[in-house]
Amino acid sequence: MWLTRPLQERSTQLFLGILFFALIVVTVLHLALPEGNPLHVSAYTVTLLGKYLCYALLAVAVDLVWGYLGILSLGHGAFFALGGYAMGMYLMRQIGDRGTYGDPILPDFMVFLNWQELPWYWYGFDMAWFAFAMVLLAPGALALVFGWLAFRSRVTGVYLSIITQALTFALMLAFFRNEMGFGGNNGLTDFRDILGFNLRTDATRLGLFIATGIALAIGYVVCRGIVTSKLGRVSVACRDAEARTRFLGYRVERVQLFVFVVSAMLAGVAGALYVPQVGIINPSEFSPIFSIEIVVWVALGGRATLYGAVIGAILVNYAKTVFTGVMPDAWLFALGALFVLVTVFLPQGIAGLLRKRRKSTDDGSGPSESSSTSEATA
Amino acid sequence: MSIMTELAARDRVFNFLTPTDSPVDVRHGPILYLEDVNVSFDGFRAINNLNLTIDDGELRCIIGPNGAGKTTMMDIITGKTAPDTGSVWFGSRHNLLTMSEPDIASLGIGRKFQKPTVFEALTVFENLELAMAADKRVFPTLTAQMKPKHRERIEEVLETINLQDLRDRPAGILSHGQKQWLEIGMLLMQKPRLLLVDEPVAGMTEQEMERTAELLTSLAGKQSVVVVEHDMGFVRSIARKVTVLHQGSVLAEGSMDQVSNDPEVIKVYLGEEA
Amino acid sequence: MSIPRWLTFFLMVLLMTTAGTVSAQQQDQTPEALLEQLADASPRDTEAAIKAIATSGHERARAWLEAYGNNRISQVEATGRIVIVLNNRGRDWEVADALTGENLGEMSRRDLDRIAINNAVRRQLAGVLAMLDLFAKDVAVREAAALDLLGKVDDAIVEEVTARIEEEPDAGVRNRLEEALAIYQVEEQGSLDAIEVLSGSLHPRARAALNSAVASEDPARKAAAEQALASIQQKLRLNNAAETLYFGLSLGSVLVLAAIGLAITFGVMGVINMAHGELIMLGAYTTWGMQQLLPGQPGLALILSIPAGFLVAALAGIAIERSVIQFLKGRPLETLLATFGVSLILQQLVRTVISPLNRTVVTPEWMSGSLVINDALSLTLNRMYVIGFALLVFTALMLIMRRTRLGLEVRAVTQNRAMARSMGIKATRVDIMTFALGSGVAGLAGVALSQLTNVGPNLGQNYIIDSFMVVVFGGVGNLWGTLVAGLTLGTINQLLEPWAGAVLAKIIVLVFIILFIQKRPKGLFPQKGRAAEG
Structure with a gap:
C-alpha cells in the first residue's frame, strides 16, 4: 500500500519521531510547568510554533510540486489562503449573534456594508463538515481547473511560474474588493470559537497546535507515499525529461495535475489550521511576495527532500520573528540576501549539506534518497 | 480540403469506424504507412510529399544527409509534430495523426532519441521500471507494486544491455555509450511492435557497435525496427532494406548495394561522404 | 491691454451703426468724459454710459465696470473726481483714482458719493463685462471671452453679440459666438435654426439649452431638439x-x-x-x-x-x-x-x-x-x-x-x-x-x-x-x-x-x-x- 510504505522507511520514522517528540515536549512544558519557570512554554509561544508548523506543511506541499515535479509554483499562497478563507467563513458563521451588530446570520462586515442577505457561496459554512470539506475542495478545484488548462497546453517552466504568480495576484485584487463578500481589505476576523471550543483559551490553542502537528505528520506521510511510489519516480521523470516520459506512454499532464491538486489541498489544510491560530485571514495572504517566500523556505531547506522544506520553513520564520522584533528594517535585507545566497551557493539547501556531511563521516547507510543509497551500495 | 471532397474521398476511413483500442492489425499489409506527408517550419519544407511503408517484422535503415527530415519524420510518427497534410497509419486501424504521444507509445511504438535521454536522477533499474509495459494511468501507477516477474524481466534486460553492475547507480553517471544502451533497454522494456531508433551507435566503441547490430538484427522478425543512422559501416552491417531521404522525401529505396550504386544517391549523399 | 487706435475707432463706428442706442457725441469722449457720463447718468442713460465705456477700448475700462458692478465707484463730493474704492470697511475708505489707478490713501466716506447701480443694470453689466474681451487683439483672449459668453447672452447684449459675429475675423471665435447666440435663441425664443446650430456643439451648456427645448410644448421644437441631442450624443460617444x-x-x-x-x-x-x-x-x-x-x-x-x-x-x-x-x-x-x-x-x-x-x-x-x-x-x-x-x-x-x-x-x-x-x-x-x-x-x-x-x-x-x-x-x-x-x-x-x-x-x-x-x-x-x- 503506497500510504504505508513510508512508515517502513527509516527517514520517515525519524522525521515522525522528532515531530511527535517535539509536540509532546511542548505540551508538557506548557502544561506541567508553572508560568514563572524559565522552561515554561507560554500559550503565545505554542501558537507561534503552531504557525510555524502550518508554514512547514505549506512548504512540504510546495516541495512536492517543485522538488519532485519541477513545477515552480509562485501561487501556492493562493491555495493556502483559499483554505484559510474556507475556515474563516466557518469561524465567522460560528460567531452568530455575538458580533458587534448582533445579526444572527450576517457577519459584521456584511451588516456594515448594508447587505440584506447572505451571498449564496456563504451557505453551508455554518456546518463544520461542509466547511472542512471546502478547505480541501476549494483549493483543490482551483488547482484542478488551473492545472488542467495549463498542463494540457504544456505550459511549464518559467511560464507556469509567471502565470501562477498572475493567478494569485488576480485573486488578491479580487479579494480586496468589498463586493466579493469576503470582508475586503480587513478580511475575516474576530473569531470566537471552533467546534464549540473558545478560541481564546490556552487549551484550545494547545489543541490547535497539536492538530497542526498531526496534520503535518499526515501531510508528510502522504507526500512521502507519493514520492516513493512508482508515480513519484514518474514525477521525477516528468521533471527531468518531460518529452521522454510522454514517449514511454505516461500522460504527463495527468501526473502533473494529480500531484498539483494534492499539493494544493495540503496547502489549503495548512491555511485552514493557520487561520484560527493567528485569528485573521485577509487578502495579503494572496500577495505574490508571500508565495515566492514559501519557495525560498523550500530552497533553503533543500529541494526534493520534504524534510528539508520543514526545516527551511521553521528556520526562516523563526528568523523572521526574531528580526522583525529586534530590527524590522533589516528583515527584508536578510530575506533578499537569503534568496541570493541560497540559490547561488547552496543549491541543495541545508538537506544537501547534511547529506554531504553524513556521506563524509560514515561512508555507509545513507538516507533513503535514491542517489545516496546507490552511491553507498556501490 | 473542403468537407465534401473529404467525404467523397473513397480511401477515407472514418474515425468512428475504426476501433482505437484494438491491437494493431497487420493482416492487410504494412505496420507503418505514411502517405503524402508534408511539414514546413516557417516556409522551410522539412518533409515534402513523403511516402514510406514499413512491413511487419522488417528492419529498415534510413539514411540521408543533415536536414533530410529524418528526425522530423520520427517526430511525426510519435505524435510530437503534426504534419500540415498527409496521413500516417499504424497497422490498418490506427490513425496516428489523431493520437497523442502517450497513446501512440501505449499502442506499441517505442522511440530512442538522437541525443540519449534517460532519467538522470533515477537509477538504471528505475529507468527500466518506468519503461516497463504496464498500466500507465495515474492511480494504477500510484498503487503499483513491484512483482517478482517484473523484477525478473528488468534483470533480463539489464543483462542484455550489460548494465547489471550499475543497476543502482543514477543514470546520470553513465557514459554516453552506456546511456545509449540504457535507452535501448528502455525500448525493450516497452515491448513495442515498432521501434524507432535514432542514431543508436553514436559514441559507442567498435565492440559496442557490433553488439548493438546483433541486438537490432535479433529483434527484427518479432518486432519492426526503423533505424536512422549516419554510420555507413553500421548500416551496411545490419541493413536489409535502406531508404534514402533527401530534402524531405524518399530519394531511393532498396538494398544497400542498390542504393549505393544509385547515381542520384551518390550525387547528393554518398558522393559527398566518400 | 491696449487696443490700437484704428481698432478702437473701428469698433466705435461699428457700435454706432449697429446699436443705435449709442449717440454720436460719444465718439470723441475723453476717459474723463466717459466716467462723468456714468456718474451723471440717469438710470435710463446708464446703459448707454456703460456701453460707451465698454467700447472705448480704454485699458482701465474693465476695472471701472467691475468696480461699478461691485458698488465701488464713487465721486469725491468736493472735487467731482471719480475714484475706485479699494476698501470700504470702517469710517475711512481707501480709494484710488479711477483714471490712473493711483492710490489716493484714505478718505472719509462722508466725502464720497457712491454712484448707484440697480440690479437691472448689474445684470446688463455682467453681459457687457463678458463681452469686453471680445474686442481684444489677441485671438486667444477673444476666444476665451466668447467661450465665457456661452449661456450668458441676454436681451441686453444680444445685439452686440450678433454684431460681433459679422465682424469677427477668426472662424473659431465666430463659431463660439454663434453657439452663444444660439443658446440664447433656443432658450429665449425657441428658434429652430438655433437648435440646428447647437446640434454641432459639444459644450455642456448647449446640451442644457437643448434639454430645456426638449421640455417645450411645441412638437416641432421638441423633435428638433431631440434630434440635435441625439447627434450630440453620437459625437460625444x-x-x-x-x-x-x-x-x-x-x-x-x-x-x-x-x-x-x-x-x-x-x-x-x-x-x-x-x-x-x-x-x-x-x-x-x-x-x-x-x-x-x-x-x-x-x-x-x-x-x-x-x-x-x-x-x-x-x-x-x-x-x-x-x-x-x-x-x-x-x-x-x-x-x-x-x-x-x-x-x-x-x-x-x-x-x-x-x-x-x-x-x-x-x-x-x-x-x-x-x-x-x-x-x-x-x-x-x-x-x-x-x-x-x-x-x-x-x-x-x-x-x-x-x-x-x-x-x-x-x-x-x-x-x-x-x-x-x-x-x-x-x-x-x-x-x-x-x-x-x-x-x-x-x-x-x-x-x-x-x-x-x-x-x-x-x-x-x-x-x-x-x-x-x-x-x-x-x-x-x-x-x-x-x-x-x-x-x-x-x-x-x-x-x-x-x-x-x-x-x-x-x-x-x-x-x-x-x-x-x-x-x-x-x-x-x-x-x-x-x-x-x-
Missing part, C-alpha cells in the same frame, strides 16, 4: 471612444516601456529578472535625484535624467548580472528566485536610504497642460510625451538589435552560443552588454513613469507582473510582439474600466492572459521552427 483609446495607448505605452527591457533580458537572453521592476524604480528615483540637484529647472533635470536614468539602471543591471545571474546560467527558476531576492534588497535599500514615503517629481511646464481638441476631448500633454517616448525607445531598440554589431552578436549568441563563441564572439561580454541594455531601458521606463505616477519604493513591484504578462502575451523573444501586446493590453484595460472599474478590469485582463497562454503558450507572435523547438 466618438469623442469618448477617442479619449479611451488615448488613455489606452498611453497606458499601453507605459506597459511597453516597462516590458521592453524585459523583452530583451527575458525574451532574448532567457534570463528571468524579477528585479526588473526595481530597475524601473531606480530610473524614477534618478529623475527625482536630478531634480534635487537642479532645483528650479525641472525640465532640464528631466532631460538629463534620460541618459542618467539609463546609466544608473544599466550599471545596476551589470552589477546584478555579474554578482548573481552569471552563476545561475541555464537555471531559469533559480535565477528567478535570486533576482527576486535582489529586488527585495533594492526596495529596502531605497526605503532605508531615501525614504519609505513617496517622493514628488515635478512635471516641467512644457509637459503639463493639455491639448484641447474640442469641448469634450482634451489630451493631456504628459501622456502624449510618454507615448512618443515609448515609440522612440522602441524604435531605437529595434535599430540596435537589427542594425548594430551588438544586435548581431546578441542574436548570434542566443541562437547558438557555442557556435558564436567559436566565431570569436565574446559571449560573456555580449551577456553583460545585453543585460545592461535591457536594464538601461528599464531605467528609461522609470524616468517616464516618474511623470505619471508616484515615485516610491513599491513603484517597480506594481509593474513587474504586468511586464511579464506583456512579454509572455506578445511572444517571448519578439520585440514587435511586446509592442503590440503592450498597446493591446493597455487599451483593453481602459475599455473595460468604465463598466468594470479599475480593479476588476485588471483582474479580467489577468485572467484573459492566463487563459490566452493556455491556448497559445508561445504568445501572439511565437517563434517557429526547429531552433525554437529545441
Whole structure:
C-alpha cells in the first residue's frame, strides 16, 4: 500500500519521531510547568510554533510540486489562503449573534456594508463538515481547473511560474474588493470559537497546535507515499525529461495535475489550521511576495527532500520573528540576501549539506534518497 | 480540403469506424504507412510529399544527409509534430495523426532519441521500471507494486544491455555509450511492435557497435525496427532494406548495394561522404 | 491691454451703426468724459454710459465696470473726481483714482458719493463685462471671452453679440459666438435654426439649452431638439471612444516601456529578472535625484535624467548580472528566485536610504497642460510625451538589435552560443552588454513613469507582473510582439474600466492572459521552427 510504505522507511520514522517528540515536549512544558519557570512554554509561544508548523506543511506541499515535479509554483499562497478563507467563513458563521451588530446570520462586515442577505457561496459554512470539506475542495478545484488548462497546453517552466504568480495576484485584487463578500481589505476576523471550543483559551490553542502537528505528520506521510511510489519516480521523470516520459506512454499532464491538486489541498489544510491560530485571514495572504517566500523556505531547506522544506520553513520564520522584533528594517535585507545566497551557493539547501556531511563521516547507510543509497551500495 | 471532397474521398476511413483500442492489425499489409506527408517550419519544407511503408517484422535503415527530415519524420510518427497534410497509419486501424504521444507509445511504438535521454536522477533499474509495459494511468501507477516477474524481466534486460553492475547507480553517471544502451533497454522494456531508433551507435566503441547490430538484427522478425543512422559501416552491417531521404522525401529505396550504386544517391549523399 | 487706435475707432463706428442706442457725441469722449457720463447718468442713460465705456477700448475700462458692478465707484463730493474704492470697511475708505489707478490713501466716506447701480443694470453689466474681451487683439483672449459668453447672452447684449459675429475675423471665435447666440435663441425664443446650430456643439451648456427645448410644448421644437441631442450624443460617444483609446495607448505605452527591457533580458537572453521592476524604480528615483540637484529647472533635470536614468539602471543591471545571474546560467527558476531576492534588497535599500514615503517629481511646464481638441476631448500633454517616448525607445531598440554589431552578436549568441563563441564572439561580454541594455531601458521606463505616477519604493513591484504578462502575451523573444501586446493590453484595460472599474478590469485582463497562454503558450507572435523547438 503506497500510504504505508513510508512508515517502513527509516527517514520517515525519524522525521515522525522528532515531530511527535517535539509536540509532546511542548505540551508538557506548557502544561506541567508553572508560568514563572524559565522552561515554561507560554500559550503565545505554542501558537507561534503552531504557525510555524502550518508554514512547514505549506512548504512540504510546495516541495512536492517543485522538488519532485519541477513545477515552480509562485501561487501556492493562493491555495493556502483559499483554505484559510474556507475556515474563516466557518469561524465567522460560528460567531452568530455575538458580533458587534448582533445579526444572527450576517457577519459584521456584511451588516456594515448594508447587505440584506447572505451571498449564496456563504451557505453551508455554518456546518463544520461542509466547511472542512471546502478547505480541501476549494483549493483543490482551483488547482484542478488551473492545472488542467495549463498542463494540457504544456505550459511549464518559467511560464507556469509567471502565470501562477498572475493567478494569485488576480485573486488578491479580487479579494480586496468589498463586493466579493469576503470582508475586503480587513478580511475575516474576530473569531470566537471552533467546534464549540473558545478560541481564546490556552487549551484550545494547545489543541490547535497539536492538530497542526498531526496534520503535518499526515501531510508528510502522504507526500512521502507519493514520492516513493512508482508515480513519484514518474514525477521525477516528468521533471527531468518531460518529452521522454510522454514517449514511454505516461500522460504527463495527468501526473502533473494529480500531484498539483494534492499539493494544493495540503496547502489549503495548512491555511485552514493557520487561520484560527493567528485569528485573521485577509487578502495579503494572496500577495505574490508571500508565495515566492514559501519557495525560498523550500530552497533553503533543500529541494526534493520534504524534510528539508520543514526545516527551511521553521528556520526562516523563526528568523523572521526574531528580526522583525529586534530590527524590522533589516528583515527584508536578510530575506533578499537569503534568496541570493541560497540559490547561488547552496543549491541543495541545508538537506544537501547534511547529506554531504553524513556521506563524509560514515561512508555507509545513507538516507533513503535514491542517489545516496546507490552511491553507498556501490 | 473542403468537407465534401473529404467525404467523397473513397480511401477515407472514418474515425468512428475504426476501433482505437484494438491491437494493431497487420493482416492487410504494412505496420507503418505514411502517405503524402508534408511539414514546413516557417516556409522551410522539412518533409515534402513523403511516402514510406514499413512491413511487419522488417528492419529498415534510413539514411540521408543533415536536414533530410529524418528526425522530423520520427517526430511525426510519435505524435510530437503534426504534419500540415498527409496521413500516417499504424497497422490498418490506427490513425496516428489523431493520437497523442502517450497513446501512440501505449499502442506499441517505442522511440530512442538522437541525443540519449534517460532519467538522470533515477537509477538504471528505475529507468527500466518506468519503461516497463504496464498500466500507465495515474492511480494504477500510484498503487503499483513491484512483482517478482517484473523484477525478473528488468534483470533480463539489464543483462542484455550489460548494465547489471550499475543497476543502482543514477543514470546520470553513465557514459554516453552506456546511456545509449540504457535507452535501448528502455525500448525493450516497452515491448513495442515498432521501434524507432535514432542514431543508436553514436559514441559507442567498435565492440559496442557490433553488439548493438546483433541486438537490432535479433529483434527484427518479432518486432519492426526503423533505424536512422549516419554510420555507413553500421548500416551496411545490419541493413536489409535502406531508404534514402533527401530534402524531405524518399530519394531511393532498396538494398544497400542498390542504393549505393544509385547515381542520384551518390550525387547528393554518398558522393559527398566518400 | 491696449487696443490700437484704428481698432478702437473701428469698433466705435461699428457700435454706432449697429446699436443705435449709442449717440454720436460719444465718439470723441475723453476717459474723463466717459466716467462723468456714468456718474451723471440717469438710470435710463446708464446703459448707454456703460456701453460707451465698454467700447472705448480704454485699458482701465474693465476695472471701472467691475468696480461699478461691485458698488465701488464713487465721486469725491468736493472735487467731482471719480475714484475706485479699494476698501470700504470702517469710517475711512481707501480709494484710488479711477483714471490712473493711483492710490489716493484714505478718505472719509462722508466725502464720497457712491454712484448707484440697480440690479437691472448689474445684470446688463455682467453681459457687457463678458463681452469686453471680445474686442481684444489677441485671438486667444477673444476666444476665451466668447467661450465665457456661452449661456450668458441676454436681451441686453444680444445685439452686440450678433454684431460681433459679422465682424469677427477668426472662424473659431465666430463659431463660439454663434453657439452663444444660439443658446440664447433656443432658450429665449425657441428658434429652430438655433437648435440646428447647437446640434454641432459639444459644450455642456448647449446640451442644457437643448434639454430645456426638449421640455417645450411645441412638437416641432421638441423633435428638433431631440434630434440635435441625439447627434450630440453620437459625437460625444466618438469623442469618448477617442479619449479611451488615448488613455489606452498611453497606458499601453507605459506597459511597453516597462516590458521592453524585459523583452530583451527575458525574451532574448532567457534570463528571468524579477528585479526588473526595481530597475524601473531606480530610473524614477534618478529623475527625482536630478531634480534635487537642479532645483528650479525641472525640465532640464528631466532631460538629463534620460541618459542618467539609463546609466544608473544599466550599471545596476551589470552589477546584478555579474554578482548573481552569471552563476545561475541555464537555471531559469533559480535565477528567478535570486533576482527576486535582489529586488527585495533594492526596495529596502531605497526605503532605508531615501525614504519609505513617496517622493514628488515635478512635471516641467512644457509637459503639463493639455491639448484641447474640442469641448469634450482634451489630451493631456504628459501622456502624449510618454507615448512618443515609448515609440522612440522602441524604435531605437529595434535599430540596435537589427542594425548594430551588438544586435548581431546578441542574436548570434542566443541562437547558438557555442557556435558564436567559436566565431570569436565574446559571449560573456555580449551577456553583460545585453543585460545592461535591457536594464538601461528599464531605467528609461522609470524616468517616464516618474511623470505619471508616484515615485516610491513599491513603484517597480506594481509593474513587474504586468511586464511579464506583456512579454509572455506578445511572444517571448519578439520585440514587435511586446509592442503590440503592450498597446493591446493597455487599451483593453481602459475599455473595460468604465463598466468594470479599475480593479476588476485588471483582474479580467489577468485572467484573459492566463487563459490566452493556455491556448497559445508561445504568445501572439511565437517563434517557429526547429531552433525554437529545441
